[in-house]
Amino acid sequence: MIPFNVPPYCGREDAYVLEAIHSHKISGDGAFTKKCHAWLEEHTGTARALLTTSGTHALEMAALLCRLRPGDEVILPSYTFSSSANAFVLAGAVPVFVDIRPDTMNMDERLIEDAITPRTRVICVMHYAGVACEMDTIMDIARRHGLKVIEDAAQGVMASYKGRALGTIGDYGCYSFHESKNYSMGEGGAILQGRDDPRAEIIREKGTNRARFLRGQVDKYTWEDLGSSYLPSEMNAAYLWGQLEMAGEINDARRHCWALYREMLSPLAEEGRVELQAVPEGCVHNAHMFYVKAKDLAQRTELTAWLRARGVQAPFHYVPLHSANAGLRFGRFHGEDKYTTKESQRLLRLPMFYGLTDSQVEQAAEAVISFYREGPVL
Numbered sequence: 001m002i003p004f005n006v007p008p009y010c011g012r013e014d015a016y017v018l019e020a021i022h023s024h025k026i027s028g029d030g031a032f033t034k035k036c037h038a039w040l041e042e043h044t045g046t047a048r049a050l051l052t053t054s055g056t057h058a059l060e061m062a063a064l065l066c067r068l069r070p071g072d073e074v075i076l077p078s079y080t081f082s083s084s085a086n087a088f089v090l091a092g093a094v095p096v097f098v099d100i101r102p103d104t105m106n107m108d109e110r111l112i113e114d115a116i117t118p119r120t121r122v123i124c125v126m127h128y129a130g131v132a133c134e135m136d137t138i139m140d141i142a143r144r145h146g147l148k149v150i151e152d153a154a155q156g157v158m159a160s161y162k163g164r165a166l167g168t169i170g171d172y173g174c175y176s177f178h179e180s181k182n183y184s185m186g187e188g189g190a191i192l193q194g195r196d197d198p199r200a201e202i203i204r205e206k207g208t209n210r211a212r213f214l215r216g217q218v219d220k221y222t223w224e225d226l227g228s229s230y231l232p233s234e235m236n237a238a239y240l241w242g243q244l245e246m247a248g249e250i251n252d253a254r255r256h257c258w259a260l261y262r263e264m265l266s267p268l269a270e271e272g273r274v275e276l277q278a279v280p281e282g283c284v285h286n287a288h289m290f291y292v293k294a295k296d297l298a299q300r301t302e303l304t305a306w307l308r309a310r311g312v313q314a315p316f317h318y319v320p321l322h323s324a325n326a327g328l329r330f331g332r333f334h335g336e337d338k339y340t341t342k343e344s345q346r347l348l349r350l351p352m353f354y355g356l357t358d359s360q361v362e363q364a365a366e367a368v369i370s371f372y373r374e375g376p377v378l
């Protein structure tokens with residue numbers, strides 16, 4: 001069976017984790033964390049990057065940094081991971097879901113302005129599959145209405161929009177280094193800030209100014225603000241360092257597999273049998289994901305089984321948040337659900353991970369092709 005995902009591993013992670021252990025600095029913000037921060041700042045151009053214990057926690061930090069009050073509204077897509085909405089619900093805000101565009105599965109930028117009310121404070125975009133949202137339009141709307149922009153760029157590390165790294169365009173960008181992402185530290189993430197807000201390191205360190213204390217800027221540290229424990233251990237950062245120093249290789253290998261899938265499946269797309277993801281002008285993707293869209297839910301179900309029978313693990317993805325129990329309780333959908341539900345039911349993800357071989361890509365792509373050439377007629 002070709003698995004859908006294998007956690008990335010390059011070879012030096014073990015040595016780095018041992019080095020962290022033997023340095024007698026295993027809590028956070030040691031040498032490996034600093035290397036990761038420097039890498040992120042250099043490669044994305046962000047003013048300040050901070051590792052976090054997860055992408056979810058990066059989003060929670062971003063919500064706290066926006067100083068949301070109960071009843072404030074956050075505009076976001078419904079086709080996303082629960083964390084994109086949870087972070088704001090925990091801060092007392094109401095998620096207002098907007099429909100997606102079918103070509104990229106990203107929030108439709110043309111529908112955002114109509115969802116704005118006097119309570120709206122934040123637009124939270126999610127760059128699905130590492131393909132950017134239409135950020136020029138979104139930043140313009142935010143500026144005109146005085147809103148903050150948070151980028152859920154959990155899937156967007158090493159991807160860009162018009163030359164700018166995803167996660168650096170809005171006020172805050174949130175990366176994930178979960179084992180299902182392009183670069184991993186087991187569980188972990190990072191928050192990127194366009195402008196370095198001194199509250200960020202306080203929120204991340206249990207609401208204390210411990211970071212200033214460690215730099216010798218204050219003579220004792222105290223409780224200063226809201227916060228939690230959002231900094232990861234050095235062992236996790238050490239694993240991540242083994243990935244970041246190989247980021248170019250990982251990205252090239254993934255993009256190679258993506259291009260091979262694309263080449264093999266383009267004829268089916270040209271015949272109108274499947275749809276493939278669009279990568280709009282100005283977007284450089286990171287091959288986080290390769291998906292196909294079947295005709296409808298029934299055909300996708302058949303295709304999934306066909307692939308499984310041919311040794312290919314191919315999962316679907318998000319159940320739209322607005323139709324989930326918590327979404328019904330905490331949020332509301334603005335406007336018409338023209339594409340969110342319909343498109344989510346057609347989408348199927350093919351195996352994609354660092355170390356996937358050409359012959360595995362060929363086997364997976366050929367299994368999709370054979371379904372449409374020889375499979376059950378639907």
Ligand SMILES: *Cc1c(COP(=O)(O)O)cnc(C)c1O
Nearest residue numbers: 054055056081083154176178188
């Ligand atoms: C993975 C992911 C998250 C959560 O990241 P964790 O590190 O698992 O907490 C949030 N949003 C999106 C879009 C994701 O893909």
